Amino acid sequence: MPELPEVETVRxxxxxxIVGRSVMNVDMGRERVARRxxxxxxxxxxxxTTIIEVDRRGKYLLIRLTGQRTAMVHLRMSGQLLVAPSALPRPNHCHVAALLDDGNELRFVDPRTFGEVVVYxxxxxxxxxPELARLGRDPLVDGVSRAALAEICRGRRRRLKSLLLDQTAIAGIGNIYADEICHRARLRPxxxxxxxxxxxLQRLAEAMVSVLNAAVSAGGSTLGDAQYVGVDGQAGSFQDEHRVHARAGLRCGTCGRGIVRRMVIDQRSTYWxxxxxR
DNA sequence: AAACAAACCTGTGCGC
DNA sequence: TGCGCACAGGTTTGTT
Known part of the structure; x- marks a missing residue:
């Protein structure tokens, strides 16, 4: 579910x-989310601990704590981080509930338990x-240029979308934004x-930054199943600006002539x- | 090296 | 209504 814009919205x-808040007590659920x-x-x-700041690298959230500690959270497909008054009932599939000193709870909720939390x-x-060290550049944190993309593409025989999904090439792009970026750059996935x-490559670099920035401004994309929400449970609105993703059979909103088609690349539905x- | 398949889980939507 | 199947925003591991 969450890609760079959603994780940045959560960050x-x-x-x-939660910055400046202290953790009073923690309730844990399924062992699996703490498997590391x-x-x-x-x-x-x-x-x-007390929370000092919240960083992001690609789709990884890094919550810096006192005592020289960090909590890493990855939401994978269905994870959510929510901040809610501790008096409110916890949602189903709440696997970490950290009581804060202001009466709120920081909650990690994840039905599919692909997501994970580790403190170190x-x-x-x-x-x-170790995978943090292998991440490619984050288009919003590090910026991305035509030259940087040329370097990534150089000497490879690989389809464009496959490269965009590769976190060691570029960090943070997932299935939704790969499709939308290819479309904005007018390139076949x-x-x-x-x-x-x-x-x-120039178009691709510009599309990457503009699509991701627009999506962050919109608070991310919340699809029909409403799995992605921000820390207050709010939905994003960038799905209203999707031009192709999950729109097979509909008329392309950009040219007004094409019908959006679906194909499969790397086992992922791909729309273009x-x-x-071209 | 790149593409493909399956695995990890639960929920939802659709066709019958 | 109910059942069975396809599919879902991610990543890793193993096989062609």
């Missing part, structure tokens, strides 16, 4: 609601979360990345307009 929500260590390690790691000494980051010339995108 901003958390920054405004254990539920008791997560509870012990959080209890008694910040100095051990490279050991505990299945064309060979190595075939892109300087003009194409055969007229706009």
């Amino acid at each position: 901003r929500g958390l920054a405004g609601r 260590t254990s539920t008791s390690a997560v509870a012990r790691g959080l209890t008694g 000494a910040t100095a051990d980051e490279a050991v505990v979360v 299945d064309r060979q990345a190595a075939s892109l010339d300087g003009r194409h 307009c055969g007229i706009c995108q």
Whole structure:
């Protein structure tokens, strides 16, 4: 579910609601969400700390804590981080509930339990979360240029969308935004990345930044199943601006002539307009 | 190296 | 209504 814009929306929500708060007590649910260590390690790691700041790298949230600790949260497909008064009943599938000193609870909710939480000494980051070091550049944190994309595409025989989904190439883009970025750049998702010339790469870099920024401004995308919501349970609105994703059979909103088509790339549904995108 | 398949889970929507 | 199946925003592992 959550891609860069949704995770960034959560990050901003958390920054405004939990920075400066202390963790009084922690209730844990399913062991699986703490699989990188254990539920008791997560509870012990959080209890008694104060939240200093909230960082994001690609789809990874990094909550910096006192005591030189960090809590890493990855929402995967169905995870949510919610801040709610502790008096309100917890939703189903609430696997971490951290009581804060202002009476709110920070809650990690995840029906499918693909998501995870781990607390570690910040100095051990490279050991505990080794995939962070392998992430490619984050288009909003690091910026992305035509030259940077040329470097990524160079010497590879790979389809464009597959490259966009590869977190070690570019961090934060998932299935929705890969489709929307390809559309905005007017590039077919299945064309060979190595075939892109300087003009194409320039369009791709601009599309990446503009689509992701617009999506962050809209608070992310909440599809029909409403799985993604922000920390206050609010839906995003960028789904109203999707041009192709999950719109098979509908008329392309950009050219007004093409009908959005569906294909499968890397086991993921892929939507594109055969007229706009070459 | 790239593409593909399956796995991890639960929920929802659709056709019959 | 109920059942069975397809499918869902992610990532990893193993196989062609």
